[in-house]
Amino acid sequence: MSKAAVIPQLMAVFRQYGYEGASITRFSEATGLKRASLYHYFPNGKEEMAAVVLDYVTQALKDQVLAPLDSDRPPIDRIRAMNQNIDAFYQHGQRDCLLALLSIGEAHELFQGQVQQALKLWIDGLATLLINTGITPATAHQRAEDAIVQIQGAIVLTRGLNNTATFERVLKQIPEFLLRPE
Amino acid sequence: MSKAAVIPQLMAVFRQYGYEGASITRFSEATGLKRASLYHYFPNGKEEMAAVVLDYVTQALKDQVLAPLDSDRPPIDRIRAMNQNIDAFYQHGQRDCLLALLSIGEAHELFQGQVQQALKLWIDGLATLLINTGITPATAHQRAEDAIVQIQGAIVLTRGLNNTATFERVLKQIPEFLLRPE
DNA sequence: GTCTATATTTTGATAGAC
DNA sequence: GTCTATCAAAATATAGAC
Numbered sequence: 001m002s003k004a005a006v007i008p009q010l011m012a013v014f015r016q017y018g019y020e021g022a023s024i025t026r027f028s029e030a031t032g033l034k035r036a037s038l039y040h041y042f043p044n045g046k047e048e049m050a051a052v053v054l055d056y057v058t059q060a061l062k063d064q065v066l067a068p069l070d071s072d073r074p075p076i077d078r079i080r081a082m083n084q085n086i087d088a089f090y091q092h093g094q095r096d097c098l099l100a101l102l103s104i105g106e107a108h109e110l111f112q113g114q115v116q117q118a119l120k121l122w123i124d125g126l127a128t129l130l131i132n133t134g135i136t137p138a139t140a141h142q143r144a145e146d147a148i149v150q151i152q153g154a155i156v157l158t159r160g161l162n163n164t165a166t167f168e169r170v171l172k173q174i175p176e177f178l179l180r181p182e
Numbered sequence: 183m184s185k186a187a188v189i190p191q192l193m194a195v196f197r198q199y200g201y202e203g204a205s206i207t208r209f210s211e212a213t214g215l216k217r218a219s220l221y222h223y224f225p226n227g228k229e230e231m232a233a234v235v236l237d238y239v240t241q242a243l244k245d246q247v248l249a250p251l252d253s254d255r256p257p258i259d260r261i262r263a264m265n266q267n268i269d270a271f272y273q274h275g276q277r278d279c280l281l282a283l284l285s286i287g288e289a290h291e292l293f294q295g296q297v298q299q300a301l302k303l304w305i306d307g308l309a310t311l312l313i314n315t316g317i318t319p320a321t322a323h324q325r326a327e328d329a330i331v332q333i334q335g336a337i338v339l340t341r342g343l344n345n346t347a348t349f350e351r352v353l354k355q356i357p358e359f360l361l362r363p364e
Numbered sequence: 365g366t367c368t369a370t371a372t373t374t375t376g377a378t379a380g381a382c
Numbered sequence: 383g384t385c386t387a388t389c390a391a392a393a394t395a396t397a398g399a400c
């Protein structure tokens with residue numbers, strides 16, 4: 001098994017248990033590799049795994065969330081395309097966001113920089129699209145931030161209420177929330 | 183030290199490290215009590231501590247968040263009063279929400295019921311106020327849910343961006359968001 | 365009610381065979 | 383590259399003195 005193939009499996013464990021709840025034993029069970037084999041790929045253990053997974057997630061953000069915003073279709077369609085990929089990536093809100101999980105506990109100090117950078121990337125990508133439709137930069141930035149606030153909050157409530165309806169509803173109202181007249 | 187006095191200190195540890203990251207050693211350091219003394223108060227260890235803290239948080243929700251909604255002042259003032267207590271409880275978004283943290287990993291299965299109940303209490307309390315101002319029950323419920331979505335998401339972004347501005351801005355726009363005409 | 369001491373289990377990490 | 387074997391550290395939990 002190649003290193004690239006284990007990364008999504010490590011990601012799944014981090015997303016289920018958070019940083020401190022993710023143990024090498026759980027990684028071993030998820031990948032089918034023994035502990036020592038995981039240390040062969042990641043000599044610095046869990047911390048290195050999380051850093052690599054965070055890079056992987058940042059790339060997924062660029063490819064699946066930001067890239068659809070940069071097409072030649074109408075703005076509303078671009079946002080809907082982003083939403084479709086978000087819905088799939090977060091499994092209708094049933095899977096947690098690594099950027100949120102890696103802001104908790106000792107992970108917060110370790111990955112603050114990477115998390116902040118990824119969130120800013122997301123906000124700026126959305127804001128740029130809004131600015132291109134004629135929305136004031138300040139408003140565009142606030143709305144972009146608010147949209148991501150809503151997505152993150154919807155994940156929390158979807159898990160807490162054990163019901164994907166919240167996530168689906170919040171996602172659905174985001175395109176018109178972002179593009180409404182000033 | 184009484185049992186009641188240690189609960190807020192346990193809460194602080196859970197809010198900083200999450201359920202799996204909170205260890206008896208960390209509880210010991212936070213309270214000044216040795217491990218065995220903590221087991222005297224909570225024979226079932228961490229799981230019992232979390233359950234008791236969750237009860238404490240649910241009571242705080244009733245007293246500090248829901249009670250202000252039930253006064254004889256104008257609705258907008260009641261929501262602002264709620265917001266003031268929310269701002270203090272979450273320290274401008276710098277402290278995490280236990281209802282969110284206890285929905286992660288193995289805590290999810292253990293506390294799903296209590297978390298769901300607390301969230302529903304919050305949503306229903308807000309929706310009831312909106313309904314009393316003449317807003318349609320369906321709309322009221324959606325807006326109440328959306329407001330809590332925004333608060334939870336704002337906590338995520340405040341920590342991820344390392345900046346309380348997001349939380350303060352989101353909180354500020356909630357009163358008019360809830361009470362705007364249908 | 366709080367402590368010391370201790371037992372048990374789990375976790376993180378490494379050495380070295382194949 | 384993957385494994386078995388092993389170790390050291392940390393975590394959970396309990397017994398029993400004061």
